[in-house]
Amino acid sequence: MRAPVSDLPLVLDDVSLQAGATAILDRISLTIAPGAPTLFIGPNGSGKTSLLRLCMGLAKPTGGRISWGGRSDPTPTRRAFVFQRPVMLRRTAAANVTYALAQAGEPRARRGERAVALLERVGLADLADRPARLLSGGEQQRLALARALARDPQILLLDEPTASLDPAATRAVEEIVLSAAQSGIKIAMASHDLGQVRRLAGEVVFLARGALCERAAASDFFDHPSTPEARAFLRGDLVI
Amino acid sequence: MPDHLSALQLILNADPTLLAIVQLSLSVSLAAVALAAAIGMPIGALLALTHFPGRAILVVLLNAMMGLPPVVVGLALYLLLSRSGPLGELGILFTPTAMVLAQTVLIVPIIAALTRQTVEDLWIEYRDELGAMDVGALGRMTTLLWDARFSLLTALLAGFGRAAAEVGAVMIVGGNIDGFTRTMTTAVALETSKGNLPLAMGLGAILIVIVLAINAAAWGTRVWSQRVTG
Amino acid sequence: MIFRRSFVAIAMLLGIAAVCRPSFADDRSIVVASTTSTQDSGLFGYLLPIFKAKTGIEVKVIAQGTGQALDTARRGDADVVFVHAKAQEEKFLAEGFGVKRFDVMYNDFVLIGPKSDPAGVKGRDIEAALKTIQAKGAPFVSRGDRSGTHAAELALWKQAGVDIAAAKGPWYREIGQGMGAALNTASAMNGYVLSDRGTWISFKNRGDLDVVVEGDKRLFNQYGVMLVNPEKHPTVKKELGQAFVDWVISPEGQAAIAAYEIGGQQLFFPDADKKGS
Numbered sequence: 001m002r003a004p005v006s007d008l009p010l011v012l013d014d015v016s017l018q019a020g021a022t023a024i025l026d027r028i029s030l031t032i033a034p035g036a037p038t039l040f041i042g043p044n045g046s047g048k049t050s051l052l053r054l055c056m057g058l059a060k061p062t063g064g065r066i067s068w069g070g071r072s073d074p075t076p077t078r079r080a081f082v083f084q085r086p087v088m089l090r091r092t093a094a095a096n097v098t099y100a101l102a103q104a105g106e107p108r109a110r111r112g113e114r115a116v117a118l119l120e121r122v123g124l125a126d127l128a129d130r131p132a133r134l135l136s137g138g139e140q141q142r143l144a145l146a147r148a149l150a151r152d153p154q155i156l157l158l159d160e161p162t163a164s165l166d167p168a169a170t171r172a173v174e175e176i177v178l179s180a181a182q183s184g185i186k187i188a189m190a191s192h193d194l195g196q197v198r199r200l201a202g203e204v205v206f207l208a209r210g211a212l213c214e215r216a217a218a219s220d221f222f223d224h225p226s227t228p229e230a231r232a233f234l235r236g237d238l239v240i
Numbered sequence: 241m242p243d244h245l246s247a248l249q250l251i252l253n254a255d256p257t258l259l260a261i262v263q264l265s266l267s268v269s270l271a272a273v274a275l276a277a278a279i280g281m282p283i284g285a286l287l288a289l290t291h292f293p294g295r296a297i298l299v300v301l302l303n304a305m306m307g308l309p310p311v312v313v314g315l316a317l318y319l320l321l322s323r324s325g326p327l328g329e330l331g332i333l334f335t336p337t338a339m340v341l342a343q344t345v346l347i348v349p350i351i352a353a354l355t356r357q358t359v360e361d362l363w364i365e366y367r368d369e370l371g372a373m374d375v376g377a378l379g380r381m382t383t384l385l386w387d388a389r390f391s392l393l394t395a396l397l398a399g400f401g402r403a404a405a406e407v408g409a410v411m412i413v414g415g416n417i418d419g420f421t422r423t424m425t426t427a428v429a430l431e432t433s434k435g436n437l438p439l440a441m442g443l444g445a446i447l448i449v450i451v452l453a454i455n456a457a458a459w460g461t462r463v464w465s466q467r468v469t470g
Numbered sequence: 471m472i473f474r475r476s477f478v479a480i481a482m483l484l485g486i487a488a489v490c491r492p493s494f495a496d497d498r499s500i501v502v503a504s505t506t507s508t509q510d511s512g513l514f515g516y517l518l519p520i521f522k523a524k525t526g527i528e529v530k531v532i533a534q535g536t537g538q539a540l541d542t543a544r545r546g547d548a549d550v551v552f553v554h555a556k557a558q559e560e561k562f563l564a565e566g567f568g569v570k571r572f573d574v575m576y577n578d579f580v581l582i583g584p585k586s587d588p589a590g591v592k593g594r595d596i597e598a599a600l601k602t603i604q605a606k607g608a609p610f611v612s613r614g615d616r617s618g619t620h621a622a623e624l625a626l627w628k629q630a631g632v633d634i635a636a637a638k639g640p641w642y643r644e645i646g647q648g649m650g651a652a653l654n655t656a657s658a659m660n661g662y663v664l665s666d667r668g669t670w671i672s673f674k675n676r677g678d679l680d681v682v683v684e685g686d687k688r689l690f691n692q693y694g695v696m697l698v699n700p701e702k703h704p705t706v707k708k709e710l711g712q713a714f715v716d717w718v719i720s721p722e723g724q725a726a727i728a729a730y731e732i733g734g735q736q737l738f739f740p741d742a743d744k745k746g747s
Contacts, residue, residue: 053368056371057371058371076374080372081372083368083372087365087369089383090386090390103374103379104373131468131469134469148372322545322547323546323703328546328705334530415530416532417501417532418530420530432650432651433647433648433650433651433654434510435676
């Protein structure tokens with residue numbers, strides 16, 4: 001059973017990530033606390049995905065420290081992750097959710113009922129018995145969200161979850177993310193779609209070349225970006 | 241088996257001796273596959289998911305053991321199971337049980353090695369997702385085995401094929417006893433030594449057809465279920 | 471998860487149960503280590519159903535060369551041996567592995583060779599024939615497997631004054647296999663081979679082969695039967711094994727042996743004298 005622990009605040013203290021000679025992330029310090037959604041933006045290769053993976057505990061930093069609710073044990077207790085291309089387990093949609101519930105320590109007797117509720121929450125109740133691999137891209141992403149929510153997370157990390165989806169599917173995903181945020185779940189999401197950032201973000205973290213360039217409330221960031229990189233990025237120039 | 245009949249006649253008459261031989265061959269080999277799967281799949285999955293010093297040597301060893309000579313396995317098991325051997329008290333030499341054991345030893349490496357390869361490939365795809373769901377070591381193993389089930393069917397078939405086709409091991413530990421431990425392959429060997437080449441050939445053809453039918457059925461199942469479950 | 475675990479478990483149990491069933495029902499069965507000649511000639515296929523109908527005892531025959539059959543019995547893996555190499559059998563007895571040896575029957579060896587008889591050895595004299603084969607280097611197939619027939623062949627070379635270990639050449643092929651395989655090989659390479667008559671008569675892949683030497687007294691081939699000594703191996707099924715031994719040397723068993731024919735030819739000639747040795 002789940003211990004009564006918290007994964008927040010999530011604190012990155014001078015965190016670096018090296019791959020061979022290449023610095024992927026460079027001395028980033030950042031605290032993620034409960035509140036409105038935090039959106040990570042920046043050009044491709046700026047380190048968004050790597051930063052989220054570190055936040056999830058899927059990778060270890062080569063320098064600095066990360067702590068979750070004051071603990072440095074990376075075991076994901078109250079956090080969940082949605083990948084850009086989620087892996088669907090080779091079983092039905094409902095079984096995918098039940099699986100996540102089981103891993104999160106949900107008692108067997110309650111899994112069925114909760115799986116139904118979660119599938120309803122992401123609008124997949126009708127497809128519960130469909131093999132997950134046969135769902136469309138948008139449906140798979142919503143199922144991934146249901147699986148993530150099954151962990152009853154305090155913080156939900158999402159890595160460009162709508163990058164390969166059409167507008168309708170993107171809207172469905174955004175609605176689920178927003179409702180999760182409204183229910184008190186901290187959202188930390190990477191996106192390259194500035195429209196999406198405007199729609200969702202409470203605050204923005206702007207990365208360039210593996211460094212944290214700018215962190216600001218969403219409205220401030222869009223109205224008065226303070227760094228030249230951010231201004232160039234918002235203008236649509238290539239930022240290298 | 242009546243000598244004056246051809247293999248075709250034996251089939252057409254549903255000759256009870258022939259049917260008993262076919263049944264024994266199938267049940268021995270299928271039991272060996274089941275047993276080898278229960279042993280080999282966890283070993284393969286464990287090797288795929290763990291890293292320890294000497295693992296590479298173990299993997300090479302396992303791959304090499306796919307080519308274990310059946311007679312050597314048969315002989316080793318014979319010495320073990322003989323009344324004068326360490327496991328003689330079991331009294332299972334010259335019984336179908338001994339044949340199941342021999343074939344199991346032969347095909348555990350095949351199933352384990354193919355499972356390792358399959359699970360290792362799938363693990364690359366699943367690693368992050370399972371990590372994010374905080375799936376423990378045992379859970380990873382069972383999840384990957386289950387999700388690789390269609391590919392693992394091929395491993396099982398490879399094991400079955402080897403078990404059903406081998407003659408050296410079952411001949412030694414089974415003794416080719418008429419009506420008791422005579423399988424398709426030992427019957428072929430026997431009819432060959434009696435110079436009854438047409439009947440031996442016919443029995444061989446029946447064996448090939450059976451193996452072919454099982455493979456076709458398994459293949460069909462795989463295609464069908466993959467279409468259904470994605 | 472639960473479902474699939476239990477499914478796998480059930481499948482395994484079913485498979486194993488299906489296979490193990492017969493081994494639990496073997497209370498009334500014995501293992502007889504015998505020679506390929508008795509099996510390949512079809513004698514056991516004829517005798518054993520008669521014995522089983524009378525006694526209810528199932529006889530499981532392991533057909534090996536005589537030497538290997540005796541070894542199987544030495545290890546305690548057979549209850550009875552039924553073989554044909556008197557010297558080896560007596561050694562087996564002397565080592566204490568057998569209880570008592572009884573003559574059961576005999577047949578004879580025949581020298582098989584191509585119908586055209588390229589070495590020109592046709593006749594009744596086995597010694598002369600072997601000498602000629604060696605002198606001319608005509609292809610000869612030897613069992614080479616320590617079987618009764620192999621032992622007999624080696625003894626015949628010796629009697630013919632040929633030191634086969636020294637005279638061995640490409641013409642002399644030791645195949646290390648059973649009688650049937652030796653005949654198949656001889657048939658394929660048109661060579662000479664020593665065979666027991668029973669296997670020869672029932673052999674189907676003769677090709678161009680025929681009997682070239684027969685009727686020589688030295689070609690006599692005696693079969694014996696022994697119960698494996700229960701004092702050496704307590705697992706030996708003494709009563710059931712003895713019942714089999716008693717039956718094959720009884721008038722009834724002897725009559726059954728005499729009655730076995732292929733194509734009107736009697737294969738084995740009963741000669742039990744009941745005394746034993």
